[in-house]
Amino acid sequence: MIFDQFRRYCIAASCLLLITSPTFASTSPTIQTCTSCHGADGLGVANFTPALAGLSEAYLTSQIELYMTGRRVNSMMTPMSSLLKDPKLQKQTLAYFAALPAAEITELEKPGEHAIILDPARRLIYQGDWSRDIPACSTCHGPSGQGVAAFPRLANQHSEYIEGQLLMWQSGMRRGDHNNVMGNIASKLTKTEISQLAQYFATVK
């Protein structure tokens, strides 16, 4: 029922966008369905949808596959992913979002640049906490969380989305990562750390 309601909402919203968007002629109806929730700029909507701009095609593809095969479950995205069954359409759609510009990171920080880091979130991001077998987030998510290949960009992502996803990794609601790397790390994070990390990544400059 929820799926049907959501589908109707999205179709209605995409129709609206079709009429109002000046770019509709250059994008497919499928892309417009996605942008109806994720925004024409792919930047998502706070408390609703994550930003897609800045995420790599490799990551987007892996997530759509997880939704389609039921390994990642979301009341909105599970039904929506079926729109991308056609491989050609899927590639075209995901490449479109992967190419959308994300906010430029002007103060890119690489691991190792600072020995002394007092901010607890930044410390986890660049040094990890090895007493709990937590590697530095930036090892996989890159300098300033800008993303590395199939490891998603976290920089400038909506904080409530990052927080919600980490809590879902922790509870086992979100799955499908290789070697259970993210599930394993999330399970060791405290709620406070999750909140701090989400805030930090959301506001990376």
Added chain:
Amino acid sequence: MNKHMLFILKTTLLFSPVIISTSVIAEDVLLDRQAPIPAAEKSSDSEYLVPRDLSLIPDTPFGEKVKLGYSLFVNSQTMRGQYVGNEQTCSNCHMQGGARANAAPLWGAFMSYPAYRSKNDKVNTYAERIQGCFTYSMNGLPPEQDSPEMVALTAYSYWLAMGGLLDKHGMQSTEIPEISDAAIQLGGKADSFEMPDALAKKLPVDKRNALAGRGFPKIAEPELPASRERGEIVYKEICASCHGANGEGIKANGVQSFPPLWGAEAFNWGAGMMRVNTAAYFIYENMPLGKSVQLTNQQAWDVAIFMNTHERPQDPRFTGSIEETRSIYHDTPVSYYGIVVDGVLLGENSYPSQAVDEKGE
């Protein structure tokens, strides 16, 4: 599956061992400073040194050296082209910035040098041991003793070791003594090495190179002989997501994120990690990152032999003859240099060693 079964390892020992005494090696031959990483029985967690928190590095000229050492160690690519000739960073293998027990911690190595090495009939200092890392693991050219980089890397090692030792022996409130660059580059096992008296009594020279958690912990021999074809399956399932389908690692936006394991950008044929046993010990204890999965003993050996039967940069000690180089430096079953694997002689198609001038940033 059949495809894997067909992937048969054809290993042929081409050369019988040749015993060459050290006196035959000419003076100008590159000294073998890449001693095998020590492999010890695993100790209980409580025995390991825990270095002090990085935030306690003092705001002094000495502290600045320590901080620089940390930065060079965790992002060694800042030395690319000058001292580093590949896509490796020290902390790729020495986890947690060289502070982690059982991941060849810097504090364990620092307290083990200077050390007499029968292979070159010479006492090697700690700085010379680090120079070995640059020559082999980093496929580069080592920074000179007393260079800012060497002073920094050794100061960082010393700071980790001394803080860990003081704390372990109940001396948490004692500041880490700021001793001379020369004393630090010599290493913590020197007779002349200065330590607070209470600590020196507890740690006589002959006990310093046996700190729990140094090197990589030894694992048992595999139940079945290590298999390259089983190792390939392990690699594809568990390792390739970070290290690439062809061992090439991942570099994104110009930043090295995951190290290549073989090929031109990997450690060379002289590095400790090219030994199958050293690699198996490291992998079993430290991989995959974060230890979300524990490989079996067999998987660790299998994937180690798979990794180490690929081409990589030439051994910098290459004499011009693979056979001779093997007989002098690789006369051990844990090295596949100079061995025919799958019809190809390893070492024959090696990439350039000491590749520091080609891709400098």
